[in-house]
Every structure is written in structure tokens, then in C-alpha cells.
Amino acid sequence: MVGLQDLIAGLQRWSVTASEVISQVGYRQRQLTETVEIALHRAGVVLDRAQQDEEAVQEIEARCAEQANKCAQGVEKAETLRSNCRMVHQKAEATLRHWQEELAKARAWLERARQRLAAAKAALSRAESDLRDAEWQLDRAMSRLRAAQNDKERRSTWSEQADVNAARMRVAEAQQAVRLAAAEVRAAEEEVARAEARVALCEKAVQISEQAVTFATQGVQEADTALNHAERSREAAQAAQRSAQRSRQEVDQEYQAATEMMNHTRQGQEYSDEGRVHLAQGERHEAEAQMDIARGRREVEEKIDILREVNRPTLSISAGGIGGGSGSSGG
Numbered sequence: 001m002v003g004l005q006d007l008i009a010g011l012q013r014w015s016v017t018a019s020e021v022i023s024q025v026g027y028r029q030r031q032l033t034e035t036v037e038i039a040l041h042r043a044g045v046v047l048d049r050a051q052q053d054e055e056a057v058q059e060i061e062a063r064c065a066e067q068a069n070k071c072a073q074g075v076e077k078a079e080t081l082r083s084n085c086r087m088v089h090q091k092a093e094a095t096l097r098h099w100q101e102e103l104a105k106a107r108a109w110l111e112r113a114r115q116r117l118a119a120a121k122a123a124l125s126r127a128e129s130d131l132r133d134a135e136w137q138l139d140r141a142m143s144r145l146r147a148a149q150n151d152k153e154r155r156s157t158w159s160e161q162a163d164v165n166a167a168r169m170r171v172a173e174a175q176q177a178v179r180l181a182a183a184e185v186r187a188a189e190e191e192v193a194r195a196e197a198r199v200a201l202c203e204k205a206v207q208i209s210e211q212a213v214t215f216a217t218q219g220v221q222e223a224d225t226a227l228n229h230a231e232r233s234r235e236a237a238q239a240a241q242r243s244a245q246r247s248r249q250e251v252d253q254e255y256q257a258a259t260e261m262m263n264h265t266r267q268g269q270e271y272s273d274e275g276r277v278h279l280a281q282g283e284r285h286e287a288e289a290q291m292d293i294a295r296g297r298r299e300v301e302e303k304i305d306i307l308r309e310v311n312r313p314t315l316s317i318s319a320g321g322i323g324g325g326s327g328s329s330g331g
Helices: 001-150 156-309 314-331
Strands: none
Touching: 001 156
């Protein structure tokens, strides 16, 4: 009977222990379920963020590629512009040299024309002086001729007439020389005017050519600056493109990690769901075991009650026992 009582106590302890174990397992299962749900939510957030980052990086990468292409085209245009500006600068310098040479020729021509004019004016002055002298000689010759004609004692004025004729010839020659000298002066003046106009034209052309060279030099400098800016922009765009590519790699790794995280979390969710199934089975088995323990305990208690009844002495048995003892003692 003592062994049966120990059995009942053991069954009671097992029942309590089983209940506590099932309770702890249920608590752990609820914690695991909450943890898995939180992890699943976080994994979803991380995966969404990774997808958004990937889309953003794809857009940035496309923009960087487009910008790099535009910068490369800008560099090509800047190089073409610089080449054209240098060609224009070379042409402007060649034009300036040409007009400087033409100006030097025009100035030399003007100097010769002025010298010619000075010589022509000097010749005209001499011709006019000779004409005045010839006219004075003619006046004297005519005076002598008139005096000889008025002299009644003179029979012939041939020599005086010859002097007058000679003086008139010299006057005519002097007049012709004056006309020729005057024509030369006019021609020299016209040449000087043409030379001065040529000089003025060449000076204007030189001035314009110098301005063109200045503008062309500024254009070359600006083209160089534009090319430098274009090259810097291209380098910056290429650097941005490389950064975008690195970001793409990092985002790919991030997306892969987020996907793996989601897969592990879902696998954990599967394990959690499987654990809930096993927990439900365990709870069912524990409930059945509790029922079995209760029935066993009742049966053991019934057996103990039976044993107690069996081992309890009755009144008849007790009396017979007492009488028998007395008889034996008497005999």
C-alpha cells in the first residue's frame, strides 16, 4: 500500500512537471512567434527598402550614364571649337601680317609720291622762275625793238627783231615747261592722294586685323577654358558614374542580404509554425496524459481502499481469536 501511495505521489509530481513544461514551452512558443513576426516585418521593411534603393540606384546610374555621355559630347564639341578658334586665330594673324606688309608698302609708296610731289613743285617753281625771266627778257627785247623802230637814223631792226623772236621762243618754251611742271605737280598730288588713301585703308585694315587677332586670342582662351571645364565635367560625371556603379554593387549585395534575411525569416516562420503544431500535439498528449494520470490515480486510490478494507479486522474474527486462545491455555 505504501508503494501505491508513492506511485500516486510520483504521478502527481509528473502531472505538475508536465503542466509546467507544457506551460514553459507554450510561453517560449509565443515568444518565438512574436520574434518571428517582428523579424518578418523587419525583413519585409529591409527588403522593401533594398528594392527602393535598387530602383533609385538604377535611376541614378542611368542619369549618370546620360550625363557622362553628354559631357563626352561636350568635350568633343569643345575640342572642335578650340580647333576652329585656333584656325581663326592663325588666319587672323596671317591677315594681320598681310595688311602690315601692305601698310609698309603703302607708306613707302606715299614717301615716294611725296618726294615726287616735292620734286615736281620744285621743278614748277624753277619753270615759273624761268618763265618770268623769259618774259622779262622778252619785254626788254621788245623795248629795244620799239626804240630801234622809232630811231629814224637806223635803217634796219633785224637784230632787235631776232632778239624778240628768240625771247618769244624762250617764253613759249618756259610756258611749256611750266605747263609740264604743273601737270607733274597735279599727277604727283593725285599719286600722293592715292597713296594716302591706300595708307589709310591699310591702317584701317591693320586696326581691324589687330582687333580680329585680339578677339581670336580671346576666343582661343575661352575655348581652352571651355575645354578645361568640359573635361572637368566629364571627369566628374565619370566619377559619379563609378560611384553609381559601386552603389549598384552595394545595393545588389544589400538586396541579396535582404532576400537571404527574408528567406531565413520565412524558414524561421516555418519552424515556428511547425513548433506550434508540435506544441498543440504536446498539449493534446499532455491533456490525455493528465486524464490517464487522473484515472490511474483513481484506480490506485480504489485499490488502496480495497486493500484497507481487506486488511481491516472484523469483530467475528477478533472474538474467535480471543476464545481459542483461552481454550488452548486451559488444556
